[in-house]
Amino acid sequence: MYLTMNRFKVKPGCEEEFEQVWKGRESQLPEVPGFVAFHLMKGPEREGYRLYASHTMWESERAFADWTKSEAFRKAHAGAGGTRDIYFGPPELEIFESVQAIGEGL
Numbered sequence: 001m002y003l004t005m006n007r008f009k010v011k012p013g014c015e016e017e018f019e020q021v022w023k024g025r026e027s028q029l030p031e032v033p034g035f036v037a038f039h040l041m042k043g044p045e046r047e048g049y050r051l052y053a054s055h056t057m058w059e060s061e062r063a064f065a066d067w068t069k070s071e072a073f074r075k076a077h078a079g080a081g082g083t084r085d086i087y088f089g090p091p092e093l094e095i096f097e098s099v100q101a102i103g104e105g106l
Helices: 015-023 061-068 071-077 080-086
Strands: 002-010 035-046 049-058 092-097
Touching: 002 015, 002 061, 015 035, 015 049, 015 080, 049 061, 061 071
Parallel strands: none
Antiparallel strands: 002 049, 002 092, 035 049
């Protein structure tokens, strides 16, 4: 299992706009080979921002890498710069490889 996570620092009062951007996107992920699951997570309020994280689970690092080079990836990220004013800086990408899994389907 391979997990990619982007952390977003969203400006106060922009939470609804941020969530609508994500909910309004036409996701290509279910058709992408090696895709397992996606979650958009709303985190705590911190000093001057609301923390969000997007988690995408993949069968392997190769599946993730192939997706980043695909037309589906380009479509998913088209126009992403149009909402920069609701963030404090760019998202922070973190990548994790599974070393232990407990539970169904993992």
